[in-house]
Amino acid sequence: MTARGFDHVVWTVRDLAAAARFLERAGFRVTPRARHPWGTENHLVQLDGFFIELLGIGDAALIPEAVGNTFSFGAFNRDFLKAREGASMVVMESRDPAADRHDFERAGLHVYAPFSFGREARLPDGEIRKVGFDLTFVRNDSDPAHGFFTCRNRYPENFWSAEYQTHPNGVTGLESVVIVCDEPAEQHIFYAALTGQREMRATSLGITIETPRGRLHLMPPSAFAALYGSEAPAIAPGGSAIAALGLRTRDRARVAGVLEEASLDFVEAPEGLVMPAGDHFGLALVFV
Known part of the structure; x- marks a missing residue:
């Protein structure tokens, strides 16, 4: 099984322009x-090999519904917003989509039909270049x-782009992705397959998985509140929430x-300087 680092996180919001201004x-x-x-639109925050995809709904009429074994990115995020804003998707890097699919199927996970797309991207100097991506969607039951x-x-x-990766606040890369869940041990099989990392560290505060780019923390709400100095996102019994991104800064x-x-609220907590999710x-963004 191939070890995979974090590629990006999809952060879905109702007002894309306001969220982009907030990050600026x-x-x-x-x-x-x-x-x-x-039907979706986005802004990106590029870091060192990882990026945040800030996503909004642009034209709901263009969103296709999922049919059969296809996964509809637009419909999924549209439906996510009916319940809340926040991080809706976790994405790992891929070097070989066919190998990813094989690994997931061997682990007994449901894998959706392959999906690829391309578009044009504008660089800071105004130049337009082609970008393209191959996606392998998998379900966490x-x-x-x-x-x-x-x-x-x-x-x-x-x-x-080196220019897009240079931020006035000095943030350079991803430190961690933090997921709050009632029972971290019940999630370890899925995340071992997703990350390609069988080894993990279990403590009274939850489970940590080291990946080639960033670490994954699975923890109960009480541990999150203690470590990050703010209330954990509300979760249903047995549910989960992508609660925070840990970001390295100089x-x-x-x-x-x-x-x-900028008059933005933050708190000092054991895990770093935290901008709470509720505001x-x-x-939540955690600067370490």
């Missing part, structure tokens, strides 16, 4: 708005409220200064 106030460089042919897939970037040289004091100047479009 927090000191991030945000890419121009891009449009998908299936223990957490149907969230989406999961691997993503192979066919033209990384056209996608990544200087945490610099981040604090940016947030204070910030449903996802």
Whole structure:
């Protein structure tokens, strides 16, 4: 089984323009708005090999419904927004979609039909280049409220931009993805298959899986509140929530200064400087 690092997280919001302005106030460089042919729109925050996809619904009339074994990215995120804003999908990097599919099927997971697409991307200097992606969607039966897939970037040289990866707040990369759930042990089989990492560390605070890019923390709400100094997202019995992103920064004091100047709320917590989810479009950002 191939070990996979985090590729990106989809952060779904009702007001895409307002969320993009929020991230810019927090000191991030945000890419121009891009449009998908299936009705969604996005902005990206590029880090070191990982990115945040800030997603909104652009034209609901263009969203196709899922049919048979197809997965509808647009319909899934439209339906997610009926319940809440926040991180809707976790995405792992892929070098070989066929190998991903084989690994998931061997683990007994439901894998959807392959999906590929391309579009044009605008670079900071205005140049237009082609980008393309191969996606392998997989279902977590223990957490149907969230989406999961691997993503192979066919033209990384056209996608990544050193300018877009340079942020005024000094953030450089992903440290962790934090998922709150009632029973972390019940999730370990799925996440071992998704990440390709069989080894994990279990403590009284939950389960940690190290990946080639970032670590995954699975923890109960009580552990989240203790470590991150803010209330955990509300979850139904047996449910989960993608609660926080841990982000590496060159200087945490610099981040604090940016947030204070922008009048954005944050708290100091054992795991870092935390912008709570409740005030910030449903996802906590943790600067470490």
